[in-house]
Amino acid sequence: xxxxxxxxxxxxxxxxGELVDYPVAVNEGEVxxxxxxxxxQTQAQDLAVRWNCKAGKCxxxxxxxxxxxxxxxxxxxxxxxxxxxxxxTPLRTFPVIRDLVTDVSFNYxxxxxxxxxxxxxxxxxGDYRMQQVDVERSQEFRKCIECFLCQNTCHVVRDHExxxxxxxxxxxxxxxxxLDMHPLDAADxxxxxxxxxxxxxxxxxxxxxxxxxxxxxxxxxxLIPLKExxxxxxxxxxxxxxxxxxxxxxx
Amino acid sequence: MRPAVLxxxxxxxxxRALLPYSSATEGGENPFVVQxxxxxxxxxxxGIIRKSEEMEQALKALQEIATKARxxxxxGGRAFNPGWHLALDLRNMLLVSLCVAKAALERQESRxxxxxxxxxxxxxxWRHQLLVLSANGEDDVHLVRQEQVPMRPELLDLxxxxxxKKYYTGEELGGHRAGEAAK
Numbered sequence: 001x002x003x004x005x006x007x008x009x010x011x012x013x014x015x016x017g018e019l020v021d022y023p024v025a026v027n028e029g030e031v032x033x034x035x036x037x038x039x040x041q042t043q044a045q046d047l048a049v050r051w052n053c054k055a056g057k058c059x060x061x062x063x064x065x066x067x068x069x070x071x072x073x074x075x076x077x078x079x080x081x082x083x084x085x086x087x088x089t090p091l092r093t094f095p096v097i098r099d100l101v102t103d104v105s106f107n108y109x110x111x112x113x114x115x116x117x118x119x120x121x122x123x124x125x126g127d128y129r130m131q132q133v134d135v136e137r138s139q140e141f142r143k144c145i146e147c148f149l150c151q152n153t154c155h156v157v158r159d160h161e162x163x164x165x166x167x168x169x170x171x172x173x174x175x176x177x178x179l180d181m182h183p184l185d186a187a188d189x190x191x192x193x194x195x196x197x198x199x200x201x202x203x204x205x206x207x208x209x210x211x212x213x214x215x216x217x218x219x220x221x222x223l224i225p226l227k228e229x230x231x232x233x234x235x236x237x238x239x240x241x242x243x244x245x246x247x248x249x250x251x
Numbered sequence: 252m253r254p255a256v257l258x259x260x261x262x263x264x265x266x267r268a269l270l271p272y273s274s275a276t277e278g279g280e281n282p283f284v285v286q287x288x289x290x291x292x293x294x295x296x297x298g299i300i301r302k303s304e305e306m307e308q309a310l311k312a313l314q315e316i317a318t319k320a321r322x323x324x325x326x327g328g329r330a331f332n333p334g335w336h337l338a339l340d341l342r343n344m345l346l347v348s349l350c351v352a353k354a355a356l357e358r359q360e361s362r363x364x365x366x367x368x369x370x371x372x373x374x375x376x377w378r379h380q381l382l383v384l385s386a387n388g389e390d391d392v393h394l395v396r397q398e399q400v401p402m403r404p405e406l407l408d409l410x411x412x413x414x415x416k417k418y419y420t421g422e423e424l425g426g427h428r429a430g431e432a433a434k
Contacts, residue, residue: 013330041283045334046327098331 059147150208167198278323317390
């Protein structure tokens with residue numbers, strides 16, 4: 001059940017690069033990462049690729065396979081025909097370090113910009129009480145493995161370097177939504193989501209949901225509800241009128 | 252006080268790390284080939300069910316692999332080069348393999364994940380024997396037997412005697428509360 005596949009892998013560094021063609025053996029049951037490793041062993045010793053668990057749980061081996069953002073370890077070779085040319089390129093949104101390895105520090109910067117979980121000041125640690133049903137909603141977002149495929153595919157930053165400063169990306173807007181839905185989080189996340197993390201840039205094309213290897217419904221369950229909460233505050237005519245009349249601060 | 256950096260050591264480590272790039276290893280082994288050979292050796296000869304002949308054979312094979320590992324050569328630059336990283340890791344892989352093989356050969360019993368075809372049962376006399384291995388250069392390990400520190404009597408008393416008898420030898424059970432009560 002072995003055959004020779006035609007791989008086309010992007011080789012290069014932060015300055016220049018090109019697609020290089022490789023004929024490479026494929027055995028039954030293998031995934032794209034196995035083939036990349038075979039390339040390293042047999043033809044391209046210095047082919048750089050970031051990987052760890054080979055089980056789709058560490059989120060390290062994010063690459064673009066035939067233009068689609070995928071985890072290399074979870075993309076089965078059996079999903080391609082034997083004649084198909086398989087093109088593997090690095091994530092386009094982030095700067096290339098070498099070959100398939102990109103510098104994803106944009107994501108870490110964005111992660112640090114979100115204030116962490118903030119319980120009400122009068123609740124001591126150990127006195128946190130909440131109902132299971134209230135936390136269930138945000139549990140889905142905890143499945144995130146931080147592979148950054150959603151951050152990579154999001155058109156707001158994919159081809160718009162200038163938006164990177166003002167937009168946190170789906171993964172981190174989801175984080176804001178998660179904290180906002182948390183029954184014990186007392187911080188106001190709604191204004192920050194819109195003003196600081198750029199929620200308004202998102203126009204719910206659901207590309208992030210489509211590429212998520214954990215099948216988190218990022219758009220439907222995190223971003224849209226967060227948008228609704230923001231709108232509820234920001235554009236509610238009654239709240240607006242109330243603010244005008246009573247000069248209520250902070251509403 | 253912060254310990255001072257030993258410049259000589261740093262230079263030495265640097266030179267060692269860059270060895271796969273130097274001309275001294277021209278025409279040397281491909282690190283991936285050596286790794287595959289190491290994996291195959293350990294999997295086949297020091298695998299799940301172990302035999303002394305096989306492990307002796309493995310130790311011999313490891314010596315050969317060590318010679319090859321010393322002359323690995325890498326291509327490409329220094330930035331994110333998996334071939335070079337593997338060349339650096341190979342030393343540690345080799346040392347760990349040597350430790351596993353040597354200790355497995357020495358331990359003439361079956362215990363936990365260590366299963367010997369030629370010594371299929373657990374031996375209480377081996378329970379308190381530790382096999383301590385330390386690196387002796389890059390491709391040799393030194394084995395020392397060391398006595399396990401005995402369990403403190405008050406902790407030993409927390410377990411039932413019948414349970415302890417499965418693992419402990421008579422001597423070690425001397426201080427158990429059940430033994431004292433019988434006196």
